[in-house]
Amino acid sequence: MNTGSSATQRPYVTYRSLPELAGVCTMDRAIHANWSLEQSVARLKRLHYSLRRIHETLTEKITSQPIYELKTAFSYHAYLCAEQVDLIRRRVSEMREPPLGLDKDPEESLVVFFDEINGSDSTYELLLGIYELALPAVLEACERLKNDAHPLADAPTVRVARLIVFELQELVQFGKRALQCLADDSSTEDAEDWLEHLRIFLKVSGGIDGADERIEAERCKKRYPKEKAEYRREPRRDERFIDSFNAGVNPEVFLYDDRYSAQDKTLMMYYKRLRELDVPEMMASILVDLRHEESWGFHMEMSRQLWDEARHAMMGEVGFASIGIDWTKIPINFTWSRNLNLQLDARERHGVLFFIEQGLMPRTGKRYEWEVASESGDALSALFQDFDWADEVLHAQIGRRWYVPRYSDLKEALSYGDRCWSKVLSYWQDDLEQGRTEHWNWWPDLYEQACRIWGKTPDPETLVFAETYEGKRADLEEI
Ligand SMILES: [Fe+2]
Ligand SMILES: [Fe+2]
Incomplete structure (x- = not known):
């Protein structure tokens, strides 16, 4: 079996030195065989799950989030995450996958990681969870997928990973700024404590893609058990909105x-x-x-x-x-x-x-x-x-x-x-x-x-x- 060598035997020659392999990668990279369709699908499915959870959480918070700038940003970010979910679903369906199995939950620790972010009623905790941890972890997993996927055999997946990074980095930037603007809403200690609490679930899962080294952790106590989570369907607006019941002008x-x-x-x-x-x-x-x-x-x-x-x-x-x-x-x-x-x-x-x-x-x-x-x-x-x-x-x-x-x-x-x-x-x-x-x-x-x-x-x-x-x-x- 040819598992690929560490380098071509001699400099690889193309016609008048044009870039090889349609420019997707070098021949040196392409001869490595350390990737499989199964790995690709497994990583994409975890990314799919994560982005879908972020999409659901942001959507769920739109109604009760009082701050106008966040309400509109959640609407945008939820939509962008949905677009990435869609991209991934399409790619998975191309890889001999039907039935897609995209609705199956991954391991419990990753599920709990998102449940905890979703369960918090505090805007600051939500922003930390989504923008400081979850989304950067998704981007990291996409970067890794871009590097690990075989650039020729799995080129469509590389493209998906690249597009996700391109589209979602602006969300992380937004989140960073939002957290700076609202920093007074939480003590640094509380914020660190919350992040540490969430990080453990992520580390137990080996990161979003499961490719990190996993840590063993004693059962962590959930702060926001899913059973108690309740959707707040009554719209809320921030203090700049005056007299919201006013229907005095038609x-x-x-x-x-x-x-x-x-x-x-x-x-x-x-x-x-x-x-x-x-x-x-x-x-x-x-x-x-x-x-x-x-x-x-x-x-x-x-x-x-x-x-x-x-x-x-x-x-x-x-x-x-x-x-x-x-x-x-x-x-x-x-x-x-x-x-x-x-x-x-x-x-x-x-x-x-x-x-x-x-x-x-x-x-x-x-x-x-x-x-x-x-x-x-x-x-x-x-x-x-x-x-x-x-x-x-x-x-x-x-x-x-x-x-x-x-x-x-x-x-x-x-x-x-x-x-x-x-x-x-x-x-x-x-x-x-x-x-x-x-x-x-x-x-x-x-x-x-x-x-x-x-x-x-x-x-x-x-x-x-x-x-x-x-x-x-x-x-x-x-x-
Ligand atoms: Fe409309
Ligand atoms: Fe409209």
């Missing part, structure tokens, strides 16, 4: 009223975009509740959609920044995600999501928003609405792939979503009576401020706009 009525100017409508559209922060909060709950019921394809596509919705919220944030308006002075309502998460089950919530997204009529839909933005002279709004529209077309397709087939036809699927939406109680009056909000009309202040910046006199009719959500089902809410 942007849809304003947007579709021809009396108001396109420029004034862009302001309301930026608000509507930012308010979309409630969509990731709600979609995350669907993914958590259907974790074991739906296939990977469902989770992959819904994660993409979730990230798009977080992007839409950030487009609103950017819009306000472009005008020079402090969005924290405006109530960004969260009762949509709150009511849905607390009142409906996951299938019903998905029905509402599909019904609203599918129901964007041409007159009041995404094309209309883009037309208004284009007419307004605000190039940024036009750009954002252009992409927002494209994203929503994609979301409607995702709904048709993953939601509609559960029903006999599109009509039944839509009417189920409609019925679910009608079931949601909105508590407009209760919120007022119980002092959760006064539903104050924040529009005139915002509009006047924008007019000052734009250097124009406020339109008197626009200034007095005072439609609320009282007694209304927010049918036109676009997401």
